[in-house]
Amino acid sequence: MQKGEANTLLQDFIEKCQAHNLKVTPQRMAIYRELFDSTAHPTVDAMFQIVKKEFPNISYDTVSRTLLTFAEIGIVDLVEVYGGAKRFDPNVADHHHLHCVSCGKILDFHNDEYNNLKIPDHVRRGFTVLTSRVVLKGICDKCSSPGNVSP
Numbered sequence: 001m002q003k004g005e006a007n008t009l010l011q012d013f014i015e016k017c018q019a020h021n022l023k024v025t026p027q028r029m030a031i032y033r034e035l036f037d038s039t040a041h042p043t044v045d046a047m048f049q050i051v052k053k054e055f056p057n058i059s060y061d062t063v064s065r066t067l068l069t070f071a072e073i074g075i076v077d078l079v080e081v082y083g084g085a086k087r088f089d090p091n092v093a094d095h096h097h098l099h100c101v102s103c104g105k106i107l108d109f110h111n112d113e114y115n116n117l118k119i120p121d122h123v124r125r126g127f128t129v130l131t132s133r134v135v136l137k138g139i140c141d142k143c144s145s146p147g148n149v150s151p
């Protein structure tokens with residue numbers, strides 16, 4: 001990440017926190033920064049392992065609660081994972097996901113056509129669609145390369 005970019009990001013974060021009366025603490029800032037640096041849509045557990053390096057005394061609970069609060073006020077997104085651990089997405093703009101069913105990796109991708117998905121009439125009749133995201137499930141490059149043993 002470029003330095004200027006990081007500054008705008010934190011500025012943005014601080015403003016959003018203030019708008020929701022959420023105190024900006026060094027821990028919260030670190031959690032947000034690390035989540036943004038990660039492209040893996042990490043779980044609470046993965047985030048805890050990362051943030052712990054910087055704040056050895058931080059508890060799993062704090063990381064978990066912080067991420068859920070971020071999701072609640074719309075700073076981050078919750079990725080829909082059915083049955084699995086919750087995963088978090090720092091990217092709240094329109095985008096779509098590639099989900100590797102072998103290693104569990106979730107990658108972002110962008111597509112204008114998908115952003116403007118046509119909602120079928122029978123869906124629209126009984127349901128107000130607020131956002132839509134296309135999830136393509138499959139096998140990533142790494143997992144499909146021959147000789148590769150998936151974890």
Ligand SMILES: [Zn+2]
Nearest residue numbers: 100103140143
């Ligand atoms: Zn994979």
Ligand SMILES: [Zn+2]
Nearest residue numbers: 089091095108
């Ligand atoms: Zn994403």
